[in-house]
Amino acid sequence: MKSLSEKLLVLQDIEIKLKEITSKEYLEKTGFEIDESKISEIEEYKKKLENEIPPQYLRRFKALINRYNRAVAIVYEDACSNCFSRLPKGIKRPNDNEAITCNVCGVFLYFP
Numbered sequence: 001m002k003s004l005s006e007k008l009l010v011l012q013d014i015e016i017k018l019k020e021i022t023s024k025e026y027l028e029k030t031g032f033e034i035d036e037s038k039i040s041e042i043e044e045y046k047k048k049l050e051n052e053i054p055p056q057y058l059r060r061f062k063a064l065i066n067r068y069n070r071a072v073a074i075v076y077e078d079a080c081s082n083c084f085s086r087l088p089k090g091i092k093r094p095n096d097n098e099a100i101t102c103n104v105c106g107v108f109l110y111f112p
């Protein structure tokens with residue numbers, strides 16, 4: 001079973017991808033065309049994943065991604081890779097059904 005923070009991280013990638021492949025600049029830059037079937041395929045995958053995330057986490061995720069285009073940061077050398085603040089000493093990685101947030105910038109933390 002995948003952990004909650006792993007699911008949030010993948011959901012973030014999906015959100016970024018969807019924004020990217022529907023953006024005018026991206027399409028102009030790459031010469032790609034909007035592929036409607038690919039988009040609906042991704043949308044479907046996204047819905048499936050959202051259904052596996054408890055509503056309180058999903059609400060917070062949506063608020064973060066809509067506002068900052070980022071909702072999850074990978075923990076690297078005991079620091080948040082979004083704001084580069086050191087995490088409090090002795091912070092424990094959450095169990096698989098929980099996700100914790102950075103106490104400085106507020107994004108979810110993914111512990112690799």
Ligand SMILES: [Zn+2]
Nearest residue numbers: 080083102105
């Ligand atoms: Zn942070």
